[in-house]
Amino acid sequence: MPRIALVTYDPLPEPSHDRDLPVLREALAAAGAGADVVHWDDDTVDWAAYDLALIRSTWDYSWRTAEFVAWAERCGKVTRLANPAAIVRWNTDKRYLGELGEVGVPVVSTRYLPPGAAPDLPDEHEYVIKPTSGAGARYAARYTPDRHEAAVRHLARMHDEGFTAMVQPYVRSIDTRGERALQFFGGRLLHASRKQAVLAPGAAFDAQKVAHPGLEPWTATEAELAVAERALAAVPDAHGLLYARVDLVDGEDGEPRVMELELVEPNLFLFLHPGSVERVVAAVLAEAELGRGRS
Numbered sequence: 174m175p176r177i178a179l180v181t182y183d184p185l186p187e188p189s190h191d192r193d194l195p196v197l198r199e200a201l202a203a204a205g206a207g208a209d210v211v212h213w214d215d216d217t218v219d220w221a222a223y224d225l226a227l228i229r230s231t232w233d234y235s236w237r238t239a240e241f242v243a244w245a246e247r248c249g250k251v252t253r254l255a256n257p258a259a260i261v262r263w264n265t266d267k268r269y270l271g272e273l274g275e276v277g278v279p280v281v282s283t284r285y286l287p288p289g290a291a292p293d294l295p296d297e298h299e300y301v302i303k304p305t306s307g308a309g310a311r312y313a314a315r316y317t318p319d320r321h322e323a324a325v326r327h328l329a330r331m332h333d334e335g336f337t338a339m340v341q342p343y344v345r346s347i348d349t350r351g352e353r354a355l356q357f358f359g360g361r362l363l364h365a366s367r368k369q370a371v372l373a374p375g376a377a378f379d380a381q382k383v384a385h386p387g388l389e390p391w392t393a394t395e396a397e398l399a400v401a402e403r404a405l406a407a408v409p410d411a412h413g414l415l416y417a418r419v420d421l422v423d424g425e426d427g428e429p430r431v432m433e434l435e436l437v438e439p440n441l442f443l444f445l446h447p448g449s450v451e452r453v454v455a456a457v458l459a460e461a462e463l464g465r466g467r468s
């Protein structure tokens with residue numbers, strides 16, 4: 174019987190909001206696997222006892238990034254980790270978006286302002302400020318040029334906390350055409366979803382946000398698939414990917430651009446795509462089989 178660790182975080186005192194986790198655990202158990210739900214930062218877990226540690230919903234990592242990456246590296250030494258630690262390290266720092274752009278992948282144009290950089294902000298169009306180690310739109314906000322002072326305060330606050338900021342034009346098409354999430358699993362497209370815009374005009378960077386408003390199933394277009402595949406091919410150590418979500422928006426020219434590559438802990442949205450569960454289970458079991466020899 175393959176032993177699989179489904180890796181999440183300790184949400185207490187909140188309940189877990191990971192809707193995929195119970196579905197996945199049950200489906201793996203029904204397929205004959207031993208699937209345990211474990212916290213990544215639980216020191217009592219014996220990672221070597223598992224054939225596979227599958228990162229699922231380690232949602233506190235964006236404010237504990239160094240600790241999390243160190244855990245991934247330790248865990249990946251004693252068991253098969255999906256995705257592998259090198260990919261986790263690369264993907265937890267959104268400077269990867271600039272790297273993808275440099276090798277010709279269409280991405281949302283991005284400037285990086287590390288702590289100490291001058292607040293050089295656009296004065297001709299609306300823009301977004303967000304951190305390089307974010308998730309769930311944490312610390313993200315949009316600004317029109319007349320709100321320069323609020324933007325500078327946001328930037329200063331991020332820099333004080335040691336975050337590098339990303340500055341992007343506000344992608345206007347998101348208000349009408351939304352953002353599309355192409356989920357890959359086991360090397361193939363699993364499904365696609367679409368969500369509406371997250372950033373409300375004038376909202377403060379620390380306001381509560383709904384991470385996936387208006388989520389619905391989506392049929393990926395040829396153009397979306399082509400951009401997603403180019404992005405995935407440009408990932409260092411791409412052959413090690415078990416899963417990947419590519420988030421796309423349309424640029425001013427109407428062509429898809431990468432907003433985010435989620436290679437650490439993507440929501441799989443299985444409740445929207447119940448037919449996907451079987452394929453996920455098959456891919457996870459195949460991955461666990463590869464890890465079997467190690468434990």
Ligand SMILES: Nc1ncnc2c1ncn2[C@@H]1O[C@H](COP(=O)(O)OP(=O)(O)O)[C@@H](O)[C@H]1O
Binds near residue numbers: 281311371372433
């Ligand atoms: N340049 C942008 N233009 C328009 N909306 C944006 C932009 N950047 C971020 N957003 C909005 O903020 C959300 C979160 O940003 P994202 O870069 O996906 O980071 P994360 O999901 O890791 O928090 C996006 O889903 C999108 O709705």
Ligand SMILES: [Mg+2]
Binds near residue numbers: 309420433
């Ligand atoms: Mg996102």
